[in-house]
Amino acid sequence: MAVEIEIFGDEIICPIDFNNKIRNILGICCLFLPLKLKDNFAKNLLDRRCLNPNYKKWHPYFENCPKKHICKESWHNSNNCEIHNQDIRSSRASNSLKTISKDWIKFFIEQNKINQTIKFNMLFIELDKMDISKFGTSKIHENIYNRFFRTTIHYGVKSFFNNSKILVKNVYHDKGSMEKHKYFPYLNLHKLSDEIQRQIQFENKEIIFVDSDHKKYSSSKDINLYKASNIIQFVDLLLGLTSQCLFYLSDDPLKKEHASLIYPLVDRLIKKPRNYNSSWYYVNKQNISFFPKSKGEDFKAKFFDLDGNLIIDDLTKEFHKNKKLEMPFYGSKQQSLLQFF
Numbered sequence: 001m002a003v004e005i006e007i008f009g010d011e012i013i014c015p016i017d018f019n020n021k022i023r024n025i026l027g028i029c030c031l032f033l034p035l036k037l038k039d040n041f042a043k044n045l046l047d048r049r050c051l052n053p054n055y056k057k058w059h060p061y062f063e064n065c066p067k068k069h070i071c072k073e074s075w076h077n078s079n080n081c082e083i084h085n086q087d088i089r090s091s092r093a094s095n096s097l098k099t100i101s102k103d104w105i106k107f108f109i110e111q112n113k114i115n116q117t118i119k120f121n122m123l124f125i126e127l128d129k130m131d132i133s134k135f136g137t138s139k140i141h142e143n144i145y146n147r148f149f150r151t152t153i154h155y156g157v158k159s160f161f162n163n164s165k166i167l168v169k170n171v172y173h174d175k176g177s178m179e180k181h182k183y184f185p186y187l188n189l190h191k192l193s194d195e196i197q198r199q200i201q202f203e204n205k206e207i208i209f210v211d212s213d214h215k216k217y218s219s220s221k222d223i224n225l226y227k228a229s230n231i232i233q234f235v236d237l238l239l240g241l242t243s244q245c246l247f248y249l250s251d252d253p254l255k256k257e258h259a260s261l262i263y264p265l266v267d268r269l270i271k272k273p274r275n276y277n278s279s280w281y282y283v284n285k286q287n288i289s290f291f292p293k294s295k296g297e298d299f300k301a302k303f304f305d306l307d308g309n310l311i312i313d314d315l316t317k318e319f320h321k322n323k324k325l326e327m328p329f330y331g332s333k334q335q336s337l338l339q340f341f
């Protein structure tokens, strides 16, 4: 029997950091959720939207809020906000956004600690090292994205599921530039499926684009997209905060505080990716890597353009984890000791 899974993908583009230093990083994150765990994962995210400490249960509409007698419409609506990494800033984040996003990350980390690790693969592509200006059209980003999105999925299914046969029911992706790409929505999974058909099958080869505003899917017939949208918001948060730890993109105290929640995990995934004894249970479940290893002139020789697509020859030896976390840990000394030991 094949393991049935669903995949949730998002991207981040970081042209510059807060010092206006050019970074040109493209990050891709895919979450791999076994179908039998998906509803429970979505429920955990949703119930954390209810900020009543004694009663964490969520309903999209205030009228149906299980704690309507002690809830208030304005509170309920404010907790129904989109969880978006970009809005995690001291100056603009609402109390709801601050609290819910923090609870989401804490829940995610707790899953690691009890060996119920949520599987993800993250890849950061340092575009400057690839000297892509030489390839000069606006489609470059999309073509690179196509290629590496497939790589990110392929690595995940190959490494995270013990060689089991995999049936990918659906692949969801945040709505964005890729939805309009002529190739990404319809052909990318077909191509991947041809490349690796021995181990994985795709039931639906069309990528499902989900709006990250879950309120658009509040009617009961859209319940699956409602859940997917919340999961996509989580992927955005995970990718955004990990990027913050790695590249120190923002100096905002709230961003640093939130990123520090995930800092110990990011640190381990990079420094000790094969530590089977870790109490964080991440080996063969979570992965962060970087691309490429070599730089500029050497590297570009490996590209060639075919029918508008960039093909990169022999990718594997260009992935690496040789990276220091650029953001210093943010929090009290005691906190950092607690987190690290």
Ligand SMILES: [Zn+2]
Pocket (backbone or CB within 6 Å): 050, 062, 065, 066, 067, 068, 071, 072, 076
């Ligand atoms: Zn309520």
